[in-house]
Amino acid sequence: MNGAGSAKRPATGEAAASGRAVAATRTGPGGRPGSGKSSEAAEGHGSGPGKSRRFQAVTRDTARPEGGGRAAPGDAPAPARQWPLLAVLGATGLGLLLVAFDAFRVGTLLIGLAMIGGAALRWALPSVGMLAVRSRFTDMFTYGGLGVSIVLLALMAQPKAWLKIPFLDDILHFTVR
Structure with a gap:
């Protein structure tokens, strides 16, 4: 709970503000909201600072289905x-x-x-x-x-x-x- 953990990894609110997907914090030993640690770090799920093996809530790389483009030009209503x-x-x-x-x-x-x-x-x-x-x-x-x-x-x-x-x-x- 010292400042070193929070310097390497931003708190939950800061990570959400920067656009990263972060799981909701859970209460528990060392994982209290506002303690500077996220629930992932508190539960030991990370493989290093800023890294997580947990499922991310936001999908970033999903391709559209083939043929899923617009049926008319983009300037059409x-x-x-x-x-x-x-x-x-x-x-x-x-x-x-x-x-x-x-x-x-x-x-x-x-x-x-x-x-x-x-x-x-x-x-x-x-x-x-x-x-x-x-x-x-x-x-x-x-x-x-x-x-x-x-x-x-x-x-x-x-x-x-x-x-x-x-x-x-x-x-x-x-x-x-």
């Missing part, structure tokens, strides 16, 4: 830069609105088609903005798989299903008996 995401969200919102107004099958089909459209946009465009969440393949597989599943479920919804798959009826009758 924000909605124009994110038009692929807004198109998918708009179609999904319209589908949810139709479902709310008792057009279940049509609304659900629109939601599924919006997901399939998102997969198509992810495949066709080099930059789709925030529609890019993961790698291109993973996004296409996820959006497309969800879209096809939702469309098939909407087509098979009862009563008066638009699509009948015979083996599914057999499985249902077998499990309900």
Whole structure:
């Protein structure tokens, strides 16, 4: 608790002010807030002055997903830069609105088609903005798989299903008996 430890390593408030990520201080022997030592040094987690093996709270080196750049030039307004995401969200919102107004099958089909459209946009465009969440393949597989599943479920919804798959009826009758 002498001044030597605090001279080598700044206190928690000073480190936060300098932009470094510092874990919250814990109370304990030698690690009291304001004692000049951070909780890392007090707990023996550092490998030297200013060094810590603990998990840092701020990520500094994360790359954007491939294709995650703007879909329009930087001087365009924000909605124009994110038009692929807004198109998918708009179609999904319209589908949810139709479902709310008792057009279940049509609304659900629109939601599924919006997901399939998102997969198509992810495949066709080099930059789709925030529609890019993961790698291109993973996004296409996820959006497309969800879209096809939702469309098939909407087509098979009862009563008066638009699509009948015979083996599914057999499985249902077998499990309900």
